[in-house]
Amino acid sequence: MGVIEPQSIDYTQHPRVNSSDPVPPRGRPTQAAHVIASDEEALAVAHQLAAQFAVGAALRDREGLLPIAEIDAYSQSGLWGINVPKAYGGAGVSYRTLARVIAILAAADPSIAQITQNHLAITGHIDLDGTDEQKKEFFAWVLSGLRFGNAFSELNSKTVAAFETRVVRDGDDVVVNGEKFYTTGALLSHIIPIVAVDENDQGVLVFADRDAPGITVTNNWSSFGQRTTASGSVKIENVRVPKHRLLPIAAFDRPTIAGPVSQIIQAAIDAGIARGAIDATIAFVKTHSRPWVDSGKETAGEDPFTIAAIGDLKIRLHAAEALLAIAGDAIDAGYENPTEEVIADATVKTAEAKVLTTEIAILATNKLFELSGTRSTLAKYDLDRHWRNARAHTLHDPVRWKFFHVGNFYLNGLNPPRHPWS
Incomplete structure (x- = not known):
């Protein structure tokens, strides 16, 4: 396939790092992403994209410019769907290949590579914990070019594994409230899987639309490194999500990868x-x-x-x-x-x-x-x-x-x- 090149973009309109202003959601792709078919194709596409991404890496870092066009090209290339199992239409690449793909891209721009990390990990979680119906729906999102964000860690909890974000069931929906930080990928995502704790203190993932009422994403990431990952914050205020989008986190209760x-x-x-x-x-x-x-x-x-x-x-x-x-x-x-x-x-x-x-x-x-x-x-x-x-x-x-x-x-x-x- 021909790799989709990042379109020219007016960088003056980019949301800058370390800002307290909410950032509006990105539009969903107007065409379906390419579907990569093999490990070999995944590596070839990664090398092509890396060559493109390396060109502006220093400028983006120096000026605090988010890689918006680059991320669009990246997800449209099909690399965000390479660990979708073959049974559900993906390439199901080996994890040796997946690691190599990420390393190739990180050598060019590690911020771009990091923006993918939670999406790929969450895709793996769906495979481990999702029902067949959820796998069909969620993997179809991934293969079409939709990007998962990240609302996992919290800034003020006692440990990294402690969560104060809560979810309650309400009829055919669930309602989520909380606040997250280190939310790499959320700002440029289409769907934000939110880690929350339910009424039984069970950890769950709630797949909320990025543009859902009550979700506010802020690019207030002020670290001196990985500056353009947009790893800022997500505020979740009475966000209502259909309950079939709730995925229990059970993969750590048994031996899994x-x-x-x-x-x-x-x-x-x-x-x-x-x-x-x-x-x-x-x-x-x-x-x-x-x-x-x-x-x-x-x-x-x-x-x-x-x-x-x-x-x-x-x-x-x-x-x-x-x-x-x-x-x-x-x-x-x-x-x-x-x-x-x-x-x-x-x-x-x-x-x-x-x-x-x-x-x-x-x-x-x-x-x-x-x-x-x-x-x-x-x-x-x-x-x-x-x-x-x-x-x-x-x-x-x-x-x-x-x-x-x-x-x-x-x-x-x-x-x-x-x-x-x-």
């Missing part, structure tokens, strides 16, 4: 950030950096210490990417055979990948400046976006706990916990 899927997407974004930073380092050293006076070399690329450092970064990146692929294979095995043992193996392997992708993302984005020299810090290059993105995104869940759970598994035979951060 839900946690590893969420985590491998995070790890893939960090792997992409690392690759993008290393590529930027190599390009800058070749074209802008000067050789150090003590090296006696004509070019910066001939400096033996720089050469060795690039070699070290590449080796660490390849190790992280290899573990990412291993984790994807383990998740695929868990999807086919969700036993306690197989799911624990997938969770541990994904945690191992998360450790290495975090470490190389932070190392590579720091080394960028050491190897490129002082001029690489000039604002016109905006290379600091790589470090800011890595430092912000790797905070999603603490890697120090990955070491603990992995060690506890191998030393004491204790399986890691089952939740979205494991």
